[in-house]
Amino acid sequence: xxxxxxxxxxxxxxxxxxxxxxxxxxxxxxxxxxxxxxxxxxxxxxxxxxxxxxxxxxxxxxxxxxxxxxxxxxxxxxxxxxxxxxxxxxxxxxxxxxxxxxxxxxxxxxxxxxxxxxxxxxxxxxxxxxxxxxxxxxxxxxxxxxxxxxxxxxxxxxxxxxxxxxxxxxxxxxxxxxxxxxxxxxxxxxxxxxxxxxxxxxxxxxxxxxxxxxxxxxxxxxxxxxxxxxxxxxxxxxxxxxxxxxxxxxxxxxxxxxxxxxxxxxxxxxxxxxxxxxxxxxxxxxxxxxxxxxxxxxxxxxxxxxxxxxxxxxxxxxxxxxxxxxxxxxxxxxxxxxxxxxxxxxxxxxxxxxxxxxxxxxxxxxxxxxxxxxxxxxxxxxxxxxxxxxxxxxxxxxxxxxxxxxxxxxxxxxxxxxxxxxxxxxxxxxxxxxxxxxxxxxxxxxxxxxxxxxxxxxxxxxxxxxxxxxxxxxxxxxxxxxxxxxxxxxxxxxxxxxxxxxxxxxxxxxxxxxxxxxxxxxxxxxxxxxxxxxxxxxxxxxxxxxxxxxxxxxxxxxxxxxxxxxxxxxxxxxxxxxxxxxxxxxxxxxxxxxxxxxxxxxxxxxxxxxxxxxxxxxxxxxxxxxxxxxxxxxxxxxxxxxxxxxxxxxxxxxxxxxxxxxxxxxxxxxxxxxxxxxxxxxxxxxxxxxxxxxxxxxxxxxxxxxxxxxxxxxxxxxxxxxxxxxxxxxxxxxxxxxxxxxxxxxxxxxxxxxxxxxxxxxxxxxxxxxxxxxxxxxxxxxxxxxxxxxxxxxxxxxxxxxxxxxxxxxxxxxxxxxxxxxxxxxxxxxxxxxxxxxxxxxxxxxxxxxxxxxxxxxxxxxxxxxxxx
DNA sequence: GACTGCACGC
DNA sequence: GACGTACGTGCAGTCC
Numbered sequence: 001x002x003x004x005x006x007x008x009x010x011x012x013x014x015x016x017x018x019x020x021x022x023x024x025x026x027x028x029x030x031x032x033x034x035x036x037x038x039x040x041x042x043x044x045x046x047x048x049x050x051x052x053x054x055x056x057x058x059x060x061x062x063x064x065x066x067x068x069x070x071x072x073x074x075x076x077x078x079x080x081x082x083x084x085x086x087x088x089x090x091x092x093x094x095x096x097x098x099x100x101x102x103x104x105x106x107x108x109x110x111x112x113x114x115x116x117x118x119x120x121x122x123x124x125x126x127x128x129x130x131x132x133x134x135x136x137x138x139x140x141x142x143x144x145x146x147x148x149x150x151x152x153x154x155x156x157x158x159x160x161x162x163x164x165x166x167x168x169x170x171x172x173x174x175x176x177x178x179x180x181x182x183x184x185x186x187x188x189x190x191x192x193x194x195x196x197x198x199x200x201x202x203x204x205x206x207x208x209x210x211x212x213x214x215x216x217x218x219x220x221x222x223x224x225x226x227x228x229x230x231x232x233x234x235x236x237x238x239x240x241x242x243x244x245x246x247x248x249x250x251x252x253x254x255x256x257x258x259x260x261x262x263x264x265x266x267x268x269x270x271x272x273x274x275x276x277x278x279x280x281x282x283x284x285x286x287x288x289x290x291x292x293x294x295x296x297x298x299x300x301x302x303x304x305x306x307x308x309x310x311x312x313x314x315x316x317x318x319x320x321x322x323x324x325x326x327x328x329x330x331x332x333x334x335x336x337x338x339x340x341x342x343x344x345x346x347x348x349x350x351x352x353x354x355x356x357x358x359x360x361x362x363x364x365x366x367x368x369x370x371x372x373x374x375x376x377x378x379x380x381x382x383x384x385x386x387x388x389x390x391x392x393x394x395x396x397x398x399x400x401x402x403x404x405x406x407x408x409x410x411x412x413x414x415x416x417x418x419x420x421x422x423x424x425x426x427x428x429x430x431x432x433x434x435x436x437x438x439x440x441x442x443x444x445x446x447x448x449x450x451x452x453x454x455x456x457x458x459x460x461x462x463x464x465x466x467x468x469x470x471x472x473x474x475x476x477x478x479x480x481x482x483x484x485x486x487x488x489x490x491x492x493x494x495x496x497x498x499x500x501x502x503x504x505x506x507x508x509x510x511x512x513x514x515x516x517x518x519x520x521x522x523x524x525x526x527x528x529x530x531x532x533x534x535x536x537x538x539x540x541x542x543x544x545x546x547x548x549x550x551x552x553x554x555x556x557x558x559x560x561x562x563x564x565x566x567x568x569x570x571x572x573x574x575x576x577x578x579x580x581x582x583x584x585x586x587x588x589x590x591x592x593x594x595x596x597x598x599x600x601x602x603x604x605x606x607x608x609x610x611x612x613x614x615x616x617x618x619x620x621x622x623x624x625x626x627x628x629x630x631x632x633x634x635x636x637x638x639x640x641x642x643x644x645x646x647x648x649x650x651x652x653x654x655x656x657x658x659x660x661x662x663x664x665x666x667x668x669x670x671x672x673x674x675x676x677x678x679x680x681x682x683x684x685x686x687x688x689x690x691x692x693x694x695x696x697x698x699x700x701x702x703x704x705x706x707x708x709x710x711x712x713x714x715x716x717x718x719x720x721x722x723x724x725x726x727x728x729x730x731x732x733x734x735x736x737x738x739x740x741x742x743x744x745x746x747x748x749x750x751x752x753x754x755x756x757x758x759x760x761x762x763x764x765x766x767x768x769x770x771x772x773x774x775x776x777x778x779x780x781x782x783x784x785x786x787x788x789x790x791x792x793x794x795x796x797x798x799x800x801x802x803x804x805x806x807x808x809x810x811x812x813x814x815x816x817x818x819x820x821x822x823x824x825x826x827x828x829x830x831x832x833x834x835x836x837x838x839x840x841x842x843x844x845x846x847x848x849x850x851x852x853x854x855x856x857x858x859x860x861x862x863x864x865x866x867x868x869x
Numbered sequence: 870g871a872c873t874g875c876a877c878g879c
Numbered sequence: 880g881a882c883g884t885a886c887g888t889g890c891a892g893t894c895c
Contacts, residue, residue, distance in 0.1 A: 251881085426870065523891055525874050544874065546893090551875065576876055579890055604886065608879085615888045618878035626877080651879095707879085707885040774881045786885065790879095822879045 005121045005256065006051040007114045009132035010058040010102065013041060014091055016133040016150050018084045026277040028416050028443065034087040035094055035276060041131070041150075042098055043281075049129060055117060055259040056095050056102040057110035058088075065107050066243050073189060073243060086421070090276070093410070097268040101259045108250045111136060115246035118145050120256055131157075136185070139176035139246060141165055170206050178211040181241030190240045193233045195225060211241050253773035271413030294450070296442050299337040302345075306334040307355050310362035310386065312449035314405070314441060315374045318423070318431055321613060322370045323483060323596045327377060328431070331441035333449050340438040343378055353380050362386035364452040366405050366444070368473060369601065372480040389448050391472045392455040394602035395464050398764055402602045409447040412454060416443045467761050472601065475798050478805040478817070479599045479609075486594030487616070487818045487826070490864075491586060493632040498582045501574055508571040515564040522571055525550045536562055553716070573625065581620065581629045588614045594636065599820070606787050607762045607794040608822055617821045619865070630866035635828040643815070643834065644868040645841050645859035646824030649674055650793045651706040654759070657851035658788065661738035668853035675699040681735035682728070701732050705739075708786025710778065743785050750784040758791035759849065760799070796855070797823060800848035807844060813837055826865065834861055 017037025024033040045051070066073045095102045105113055114130055118140050121128040128145040130137050137147050138160045147160040158164075165173045182201035184192020196204075204221075208214045214221075215234050221227045230237070266285060273282050299305060314331040316322075327343040346352055355361055356375060361384045365371045368388040375382040393400055393408045402408065404419040422440050423429050431437065459465040513519045516535065520527045529548030533540040538558050542549035552572075558565045588595045600610045611617040619633075620626025635641055647653075652674050656664040667677035679690040679698035690698075697718060704714045715725035733740040750756050750766040757763055764787045768780035801820065808815070815837050819826035825845070829837050838859055845857040862868045 521892075523875095524893080525891095526893075546873065549874085572876080576890080580877070580888090584889075600887095606886070608886075610887055612888065615878085618876090618888065620877060622878085704885090710884050712884055772881095775883060779884060782885075790885085824879095 003052045003126045004049060005053040005117070005126050005128040005259070006045055006049060006055075007117055007128065007130045008041075008045075008054075008056040009110045009114060009130070009134060009137065010056045010091065010095075011110055012133040013038060013131065013150065014084065014088065017041070018081075018087070023083060026275070026415065029421075030090075030276075030415055030417065031083045031087055032090070032276045032278075034084055035090045036278060038091050039094060039273075039278065039281060042094070042100070045129075045131065046098075051129070051261055053121075053126070053256060053259045054100045054261040055113075055254075056100060057113035057117075058092075058102060058104040059109045060104035060106045064109055065247075066109075070190075070239060070243055089410075090415075094272060097264065097272050099262040099264040101254070103252070103254055105250060105252055108247065112247040112250040113252055115140055115248040116250040116252050117254075117256070117259070119248040121145070124256065126256065136176075136180070136188075136244060136246065138165060139173055139244075140248075141173035169202055171202075175205055175210065177241050177245045178205055178214075180244035181211040181237045182214070184240050185244065188243070190243050191233070191236045192240045193229050193237050195229045200226065211237055251773075253771055253776055255772060268413075275413050275415040294446060296439070296446060297337050298438065298442050299339040302332065302339040302341050302349060302352055304337055305332060305339050306336070307351070307361070309334070310364065311335075312364040312445045312452065313356070313371065314366060314445035314448055315371055316441070317370075317374060319429065321598070322373050323598065324590070326431075327374055329437065329441055331438075331445035333442075333445045335449050338442045338446055340441050346380070347378055357381050357383050359383035364389065364448055366390045366408070366448050369476040369480045369483070369599075372477055373484055376480070376484055385473065385477070387452050387456060388468070388473055388476065389451045389455055390602060391476065392459055392468055395468055395472060395762065396455070396458055396462065398602075398605050398607070398762075405444040405447055409451060412451060414447050414450065416440075416447060462761070462763065464761050464763070471760060471795070471798055471802060474802045474805070476601055478801050479601060481805070482817055482819065483596055483598055485816055485818060486590065486592065486596040487828070488593055488634050488636040489585060489589050489595050490632045490634050491589055491593075494582050494586050494629075497628065497632075498578065498586075501578045501582060505571065505574050505578060508567055508574065511567045512564060512571060515562070515567065522568065523575065528568070532558075532562075532564070536564065538562055538565075573623070577620065577626050577629065581626070585614060585629070585632070597819070604794075605764055605783075607758060607791040607798075609794075609820060611819075616819055627866060627869075631864045633865035634863065637828075637830075639832075640828050640830050641834065641861045641863060642865050642868045643827040643829045643837065643841075643859065643861040644824055644865065645827075645838075645845060645857050647793075647797065647845065648856040648858055650796065650823050650855065651789050652702060653851060653853050653855060654792045654796070655705065655739065655742075655789050656853045658759075658792070659736070659738040659742040660852065661736050664736060664739070665853050675702060678702055678732070678735075682731050684735075697728070701728060704729070705732075706786070706789060708782035708790075710782060746784050746788060747781050750780070756784050756787050758788050758795050760792070760795040762791050762795060764791065793823065796849050797825070797845070800845040801825065803848060804841065804844040808840075811840070813840065826868075829861065 014034050018034040021033040021037050023031060024036060025031045092102060103113055114137065118128050118130060122142060122144045125144060130140060130145065130147045132147065133150045135149060141147050141160050141162055143162060149158045149160060150156065151158055162172060179201050180190065180192070182193055182196045182204060183198055184190045204214045208217050214230065218227060218231055221230065270282065270285060305311065312333050316328050317325040318328060319325050329340050329342045330346050331338065331340045357380055363385050364387045365385055366388065367390045368385045371385070372382050389408060390402055393402060406416045406418045409416055417440060422432055422436065456465065459468055509522065512522055516531050520531055522528060526547055528550045532538045532550065533548045538561055540548045541554045541557055552569070555565055555569055585595065590596060595614065595616065597611045597616045598613055600612060603610050620629050633642065653668055656668055663677065663681055667674050675695050675698045676687065676690050678701065679694040680687060682698055682701070683694055700714060700718050711722055711726040711729055714728065715722040718725065733743065746756055747769070750769045754767070755763045755765040766780050766784050768776045769784060771777040771780060797820065801817070804817065813833055815827050815829035815833055817825060817827050825841070842857045842859065846855045860868045
C-alpha cells in the first residue's frame with residue numbers, strides 16, 4: 001500500500017464541529033457536540049482515505065511568533081466559549097483512543113506544524129491530505145498535497161488541488177499569501193490594504209504576479225483611490241503577507257516516522273463512546289465489555305447502605321486547604337446504593353462514626369490524607385483505609401497531574417464533571433446548591449468504588465501494590481498527623497527580625513537611590529535593568545525573554561564595576577527574607593500559634609514530597625542571615641526541644657549501592673569523606689594531596705550526579721567552560737567505571753521499557769528518551785539516570801517515616817514528628833527523652849532499608865530549629 | 870488572573 | 880548543529 005499522510009488542523013475543526021452541531025451533552029452534563037463532530041470526521045477520513053500516517057495538530061498557548069511581528073495578530077477574536085474549551089481534553093482523549101498522534105508546539109500555530117510535516121512529506125513524495133476549516137492552508141497545495149476544506153458542518157468538503165486553486169483564482173497556490181497580503185484576513189485580524197477585497201486582489205495579482213510587483217508598479221495603477229490605498233499601506237500589505245505565510249520549517253521534534261498510524265483497539269473507543277453516550281456510533285461497533293459508570297442511586301438515608309463490607313468514602317472541603325476550610329458533606333457507597341450526609345449528620349450518627357473508626361471495615365478513598373484530616377476535624381479517628389485511588393494514580397504514572405476524582409476517572413473512561421465545573425474558579429468559587437452538590441459527591445464516590453478494583457489490578461501488574469499498601473498509604477496517614485500537629489512559630493521573634501530588617505532595607509534603598517540618582521522600584525527587574533544597563537551603562541551579560549537579566553550570577557559578575565551592585569545584592573537578599581519568610585510566615589501562623597503546612601504526596605516526579613502554604617522545605621539555611629529565621633521555629637511546650645535528624649549523603653550512598661562501585665562503597669564503608677574520595681579518584685592523587693579546591697570541584701560533580709545536571713549546569717556552578725565541565729564529567733565516569741556502566745544501562749532500560757524504577761519499584765516514564773530533539777533527549781537521559789537515585793532516597797526516608805510511626809506507638813515516647821525536608825526529619829521532643837529518642841530515630845532511619853553500604857544519620861537538638869544544627 | 874523573573878531549599 | 884538545560888514553592892511586578 002502506498003503511504004498516505006493525513007494532517008488535521010485540530011483547533012479549526014473543533015470550532016467547525018462545535019458551531020455545526022447542536023449543543024449535545026451526556027447525562028453528567030458534559031458537552032459533547034464538538035467531540036461528536038470530530039469523531040464523525042475521523043471515521044469518515046479513516047474510511048475514505050485509508051491513511052498510513054496521521055497527525056492532528058493543535059495551536060499551543062495564546063501567543064506565537066506572529067505576535068512579535070504584529071502585536072494585534074488575531075486581536076478582537078471572540079473568546080472560545082467554555083462549552084467548547086471544556087471539550088478540548090475530550091477531543092485529545094478521542095484522538096488517543098484512535099491511536100492517532102497529536103502535537104502542539106509552543107509559539108507556533110497548528111498551521112505551521114502542518115506546513116512543516118507537509119513539506120517533509122512532499123520531499124519524500126508522499127501523498128498528503130490536509131483537513132481544515134481555515135482557507136489559509138491552501139497555500140500548501142502542490143502535486144502531492146491537497147487541502148480538504150470543510151465548508152459547512154464537518155463532512156461537507158471542498159478538495160483544493162493545484163488545478164482547483166488555479167480554476168478558482170486563475171493562479172496557483174503559491175500566490176495565496178500575496179492574496180492575503182492584499183486583502184487581509186478579518187478572522188485573524190490581518191489588516192491587508194483597505195478597500196482591497198478578493199476581487200481586486202485577484203485582478204492585481206493576475207496582472208502583476210506578486211504583491212512585491214504590484215507595489216513596484218504603483219505608477220501603472222490608475223484608479224485613484226486604489227493607488228492611494230496601496231501607496232499608503234505598502235508596509236501593512238507586506239506585513240500581512242508575512243503573517244499569512246505558513247512556517248514550513250517550524251522546530252518540530254517529530255517527523256513522518258513518528259506519525260505512523262497504528263491499529264486502534266476498539267475497547268478504548270467503546271469506553272469513551274459509552275462515557276460520552278455516542279449511542280449511534282456504539283451501535284455500529286461490536287461492543288466489548290468495559291467498565292461503564294453505573295447509574296447513580298442516591299439513598300434517602302445512610303441507613304440504607306450495607307455497612308457489613310467494604311465501601312468507598314468521599315469527604316471534601318471547600319477550596320484546597322482542608323486543614324481550615326469548611327467541611328462539605330460525606331458521600332459513601334456500598335457499590336449499589338450511595339448516600340450523602342452533612343458533616344453535622346455524620347457526628348450525630350453513632351453507627352456511621354463507629355463504622356468509619358473500625359479498622360476491620362475496608363474503605364476506598366481518593367486522597368487518604370485529606371479524608372483523615374477532615375475526619376479528625378469532625379472528631380473521628382478514621383481507620384481501615386484500604387485503598388487510595390489518588391495515590392494509585394500517582395504511582396502508576398507520577399506525570400499525571402492529579403486535580404480531582406474526575407480527572408483520574410477520566411483516564412479510565414468514566415466521565416464526570418470536574419471540580420472546577422461544579423465550584424467555579426478564582427474569585428467566583430462558590431458551593432453549589434444542595435442537589436447539585438449531592439449528585440456530584442455521589443458520582444465521585446461511585447467512581448472511586450469502581451476504580452478501586454481496576455487500579456489495584458494495574459498496580460499488581462506493575463508489581464507496585466506493595467508500594468501502595470506498605471509505603472504510600474501508611475505514609476499518607478503519618479503525613480496527616482504531621483500536618484494536623486503543626487509546628488510552633490514564635491511570632492515575636494519574627495516581628496523582631498522584621499523591624500531590624502526594615503531598618504537595613506531602608507538604608508540600602510537610600511544608598512541605591514543615591515547611586516542611581518533617583519528613586520525607582522528595585523524589585524522590578526525591568527526598571528532595575530534600565531538603571532544598570534542604560535543609565536549606568538554597565539555591560540549587560542545576559543538577556544531574558546523580556547529584557548536584561550538581573551539575576552545573581554549576572555550581578556556577581558558586575559560586583560566590582562559599580563558600588564550600586566553590592567548594595568542591590570544585599571537588598572535582594574534582605575527583601576527576599578523579609579517578604580517570603582519574615583512577613584510570609586507570620587501570615588501563616590494559626591490561632592494555635594502554629595504553622596500547618598500541607599505535604600503534596602502526588603506531585604514530585606521523583607517521588608519526593610513537596611510542601612505548600614507555606615513551603616517549609618525551603619526555609620533558609622545556607623547563609624546565617626537567613627538561617628536565623630529558624631530561631632522562630634520552636635517546640636510547642638516548655639521543656640521540649642526541636643530535634644533534627646538527617647541522612648548523610650543518602651543519594652550517593654544509594655548510588656554506591658545500585659552501582660556496587662568498589663571505591664565508592666569503600667569510602668562509605670570506612671567513613672571516608674566522599675567528596676575527598678571523589679577528588680582522589682578524579683584527579684588520581686593521594687588523600688593528602690587533595691586540596692580544598694579539588695574537593696570543592698569534586699563536590700560539585702557529585703552534586704551534579706545527584707541532581708542530574710548537564711555539563712552546562714556544572715560549568716555554571718563551577719564557573720568553568722562547558723567543554724571543561726564535560727571533560728570533568730568524563731573523568732569522573734572513567735574513575736567510577738561502575739557508575740558509567742549504570743548510567744549506560746539505565747538509559748538502555750528507559751529505551752526498552754519506557755520507564756525507570758527506584759529500589760521500591762516507583763516508576764517514572766521517560767517518553768523523550770528517543771526524541772530526535774537533542775535537548776529533549778539529553779534532558780530525558782539525565783532524568784533516567786537521576787530518578788532512580790533521588791527516587792530511591794525518597795523511598796528510604798518515606799519507609800523510615802512509616803516504620804517510625806508504627807514503632808513509636810509501642811513506646812512511651814511523647815516526641816512528635818513535625819516535618820520532613822527530603823533527607824531530614826524534624827521532631828519536637830521532651831528534653832528528658834532526647835537521649836533515648838535520638839537512638840530510636842537513628843535506628844529507624846539507618847535501618848529503614850538494608851543497602852550494601854551503611855546509611856548514616858546525624859542529629860542535633862536545641863531550643864529552636866536554628867539550634868538543632 | 871496569568872505570566873515572568875527571581876530566590877530559597879534539597 | 881540542535882539554544883536551554885535537577886525539582887519544587889512563593890514573592891513582586893507587569894500586563895491583560
